[in-house]
Amino acid sequence: MTVLELDNVVKHYEAGDETVRAIDGVSLTVEPGQLVALYGPSGAGKTTLLLLAGAMAVPDAGTVRFDGTDLSGMSVTETTRFRRSTLGFVWQKFNLYPLMPAIDNAGFKLLAEGATRRQARAAAAPWLERVGLSERAEHPPERLSTGERQRVAIARALANGPRLVLADEPTGNLDTRRARSILQLLADVSHQDGVGVLLVTHDPAAASFADRVHTLSDGKLVTASGSTGAEVPAAAQRGS
């Protein structure tokens, strides 16, 4: 079943006297094990799209479905539970806790589910190993490189076994070499563990790691392409 489906979604904001259509009739899907990259210049609506996908904003028109369930009808408590159990987030600025060991950072979100610290660490350990940082498990972020910090953030996003990971410019603070390694990691996790990944990025290198690439401009999808790089008209996407 399609993990995430946006169907003709519209979202607008009031900015002073103007109404800005941040998302203007966008439709896209993310399948399990698929990495979808979303390009666009600043102000194109990428982050808004991510917020809609993460049930942090409600569309003004259209639907957002997760595993077939419409997210817009959920209460605050339900959306919290939804995020806790089925989503993972990766931010550009990592949002790790300073001074907290990497393994505790990685298992952090499991505390929200009621896990003890010991249980959270145990659950996070394999993911930390998966991202190649098991030997630095007790290191706080201050003693990790930027690339390593992002790896810890990815481990955190995966620690609860999510169905979908939403990544907002995860390589924005990284140099080219580290950025590529992060993208590779996300792609590997997506393909090997069947996790859907929706990646918002400016990084052109993402195209070679993504299964599908969308370009957003002024709230509209202007192009979509498969991993081969061939253009896939946006209109053709609505049917899938």
Add this chain to the structure above:
Amino acid sequence: MRPTVVPWLYWLRLRKWPVQELLALFGIAVGVALVFAVQVANSSVTGSVKQMVHGITGSSDYALVGRDQNGFAETTITQVKSAPAVAAAAPIILARAAVTGPEDRTSVALAGVTPDFADLNGSLVRSFGGEYGVRLTPNSLLLPESMASRIGVGPGDEIRLDAFGRAQRVHVAATVGSGQVGALADSPIVVGSLSFVQSLTGLDQRVTHILVTPRAGREDEAHESLRQIADDRLDVVPSDNESRLISQAAGPNEQSTGMFAAISMVVGMLFAFNAMLLTIPERRRTTAEMRTQGFSRSQLTTVLVFESLALGVVASLCGLVLGDQLSRHIFPAEPGYLSFAFPVGHARIVSAQDVAIAFGGGLVATLVATSRPLFDVFSSRSVDEQERAADLPSVRVAPHARRLLLVGAAALIAFAAAVLVVRPSWTHAGIVALGIALLLVLPSTLAGALKFAERASHGAGGRLLFVAVFELRANTTRAIALAATGALAIFGSVAIEGAHRDLQRGLDDFGAAYVGTADVWVSSGGDENALLTTPFTVPSALRALSSSEAVAASRFDRGGFVDVAGRRVWLIARQPARRPPIPPGEVTEGDLRDAVARLRDGGAVIASSGLADHLGVNVGQQLMLPTPTGTVPLRLVATTTNLGWSPGTLLLSAADYRRLWHSDDVTAVEIDLNPGTPPAEGRELVQSALAGTSLTAETAGQRLDRIKRLTRQGLDRLSQISRLMLVAAAMAMAAAMSAAVWQQRRRLAVLRSLGFDRGQVWRILLIESALVLAVGALLGAVFGLAGQILATRWVALTTGFPSIFSPAITLAGATFLGVSLVALLAIAAPGYAASRVSPQASFD
């Protein structure tokens, strides 16, 4: 850069961070308000006397003053006026009295004056008999309007006047208002003709002062003439001597309350610092960006200093307004113990100095609290480094830095301990050292507490505690600043209130022992006579009571106030009794039994240690005592505390007093009742023997209650400061924590994105607040107890009052709990609101 740019830049910042600026303003304003209110209260007490004295003495330079309340011969004025160097002279009786109207009773200075006062031009008495439009009738008095209104009388009404143990009905000729005598309309003085006042007081053909204006350029000659006339039986003093004496008497009290108000100012400064802390990253970033844009160091300094000064000026002005209200309604000028010896009024006097000190203190505090970005302006770091540094939260105080701070704290604590043992006169420096040590210890204590909390979070139910610990570690500086505010306030409060209770305990203990020597006391009554210094003639009926069945013994005490070396000293001369004249616990040097025996033999004196030090006399040496019969040497046989009278105390035998003062007047009669006679019954019996007089009989218990009430009047100021500081600290912490919570919104949004629900986020915030509060409050309470030792010692040294130290553990515990709970409750609502942050904000 044009000058108009500077305020415009500040206006932009104000619009962005109004809450933080308001918090900082509030903190500084509270500190300024406390300092100002205490200053006004202190200076009003002494200022009212100074105002009144100046209103009487006018242009006179010198005064010839009697050495006791009975004054000296009026004919002395002839000698004074005949001195070639004397331009003008005026005799006056100034006596302690009390007036009673339908609504109230108040102690006053009773002034008997002559038309000679017109030559002295004192604003209160220059128009005597003339300009007011009123001629004083022979049997009437002039009252200030505010006093007349307070006791409920007006022109033509009758009042009861109590003076020298005599009660009489007197007419009010007129009242004078501010339109006639300015601020003196609030002075506690009643004026009559000299002859009338002589008859009221029984001082026939006697005066207490002669005020003298010398001829220009012949002041020394005039002084020498007066000295010869005085012939060591009278004192020649500056005409404003009363002002100097009350300044000396009030000094210790003012010092102690002033010190504690200063602690409040520091708490206010910390409050402002907390608020500023919330905007420091943004301000540092702005500073770095402006440097990038090409603003020079001097331009940036101008901008930053303007912002500080603007905040400081507005905050200090607000503080003055708030302090004005505090001084009117919460810190009114209470005469307290000073009214025993001085005619202290209720006037509220605000001097330019009071305003300047409070305002200046507020400006300095603001500059210190907001100075952080200035370091960046003069830093050698590159702009890029500064911008990045501004974005990093202040995560930790490095372990080696914490160790250094601990070493510093240990050194300061050692200094405070050494001061206590070796150099008690530096005790106030010890208190300051202890306060600084508290701040230095805080980072390590907080780090230790967080480590302990982290370990505790391993168990079941500790996950939210775990999150709270790391939230606090994510911004250690802010946590330290918050904890420091509470810690310092509680430290100050526990130390001040603990010292207050120790002093009160000492005074109560002394009072109980002192009045416990008799079952019933007879005196002229009145709060102003609490030290039993008003002389009276013993009625024959009272003497006859000695042979009644109920009375075992009567003793006639003498004493009063005597001015010695610039101090108004309490002189006690008690007749020998079974019990010693003072409690043994009050003796600081010498053996009491031996000293009392020597007093009985004559030629000896016991002095308070502060007075003895001031006079440079040790036990065994001679102390020169000015008396109406001349200055006499007396051997100092022991020293004591000052028995609750800060200028100092002297004890003589009653026989020596009679001999040296040539007076049979007594100031109190102590009556021992036979076993089986209840004190109340004994009191009634004695009172019946006093019929027709204005004398009062009190049981020992009644007298003690009155003394306790009066001593509390002055010392209660310390409690008020302590409580206000706590309230301000609790509000400061709550407000700063609320603002900090709001600033944490992005981090809270991350928590929400990661799946923490609102309830969990709220509980995390409460746990964070509780941790910070607990560390700060606990540390403050512990240091407060140590501070109490120093504060009690310092106040006892400064005031000379007896004190009994008892660790205020219950107080410290209650303060710790109270402040923590209040602040926690106050943050519950903003925390709840902040926990409802949308996860969207994590993407901002």
